[in-house]
Amino acid sequence: MPTSDTNEALEEVQIFVNSPYSMRVFEALIDGSTTGRALAEQTGASRSTVTRILNKGESQGWIDSEGSQYELTDRGETMTNEFHDYLQTVKGIRHLGEMIRFLPPPARELDPRHFRDADIITPTETNPVEPFDYLAEWIRAANKKRSLVRLAVSRFVKLIHDQSMHGQLDSESVIEASWFDTLGEEPKQIPIWQTRAERGDVLLYDGEVPISFHIIDTTVGFWLSEDDQNGVEGLVVTDDPVVVSWAKSLYEDYRDEAEPLNPTMLPEA
Structure with missing residues (x-):
C-alpha cells in the first residue's frame, strides 16, 4: 500500500503532467524571471493555463512572484531539472524499445x-x-x-x-x-x-x-x-x-x- 510520502511525491509529479504545457512553463522559467504574458507567448499556452500552472507552482513553494514577475525557487529549479532528466530517460527507453534487452x-x-x-x-x-x-x-x-x-x-x-x-x-x-x-x-x-x-x-x-x-x-x-x-x-x-x-x-x-x-x-x- 502506498505510503503518505509516496502519495505526496506522486502529487508533486502530477504538477508536471496535469497539462502538456506544465513542463514548458517550468523549463521556460529556468532562463530567469519573466511574466505570465511572456510565458504564454513562449510556450503557446493560454493565459489562463499559464496562470493555473504558476499558482500551483507557488502553492508548492517552487515559484516566487513579485508583481507580474515570476521566478523559480531553488527547490523549483531542482525539481524541474530532475523531472526534465526523467523525461529524457523515458524517451530513451521508448526509443530503444525491445532492443533495450539486447x-x-x-x-x-x-x-x-x-x-x-x-x-x-x-x-x-x-x-x-x-x-x-x-x-x-x-x-x-x-x-x-x-x-x-x-x-x-x-x-x-x-x-x-x-x-x-x-x-x-x-x-x-x-x-x-x-x-x-x-x-x-x-x-x-x-x-x-x-x-x-x-x-x-x-x-x-x-x-x-x-x-x-x-x-x-x-x-x-x-x-x-x-x-x-x-x-x-x-x-x-x-x-x-x-x-x-x-x-x-x-x-x-x-x-x-x-x-x-x-x-x-x-x-x-
Whole structure:
C-alpha cells in the first residue's frame, strides 16, 4: 500500500503532467524571471493555463512572484531539472524499445536518456545483414577506428586491412584472446593478421570481453545480442558525448590490460 510520502511525491509529479504545457512553463522559467504574458507567448499556452500552472507552482513553494514577475525557487529549479532528466530517460527507453534487452551489460550502466537520439539498425526481411552493411559503409568513410570486440567478423577483417594499408584508416582493435584459437578455420585470413600483428594495431585481452563496440571518429556503435551469445540483433549508433566518453574510457581500460598480437602466435597459412 502506498505510503503518505509516496502519495505526496506522486502529487508533486502530477504538477508536471496535469497539462502538456506544465513542463514548458517550468523549463521556460529556468532562463530567469519573466511574466505570465511572456510565458504564454513562449510556450503557446493560454493565459489562463499559464496562470493555473504558476499558482500551483507557488502553492508548492517552487515559484516566487513579485508583481507580474515570476521566478523559480531553488527547490523549483531542482525539481524541474530532475523531472526534465526523467523525461529524457523515458524517451530513451521508448526509443530503444525491445532492443533495450539486447544492450550489452556494461552499457546498461548508462542512463537510457543518452540513447534517445541514437540510430538503431536492425536486420530486415529485405536485408537481414543491414547492421553489417551499415558498419561497412561507416568504416569506409572513417578516419579513425578503435574497437573492443569478442571476435573478429571475417567480412570486416579484409575491409579494415585494406583501408589501413591504403592509409585511409587509423585502426586499432582489442580482441578477446580466445577467439584466435579458431583462426585455423580461416586460413585465408592468416596473412592479414600477420600483417596487422607486424603493424602492431591488434591487442589481445586474456579474459572475457563482455561487450563489442566500435568508436569511429566521434561516434560509437554497440552490437546488440543476447547475453553471452554472439548472434547479432542489431547495432546502436550514437554521438552522444557521454556515451562516447564512456566508451573511450572503457576501451582504454581493456587496452591497458591487453598484449600486442605476436606474429609467432598465429598458425601457418
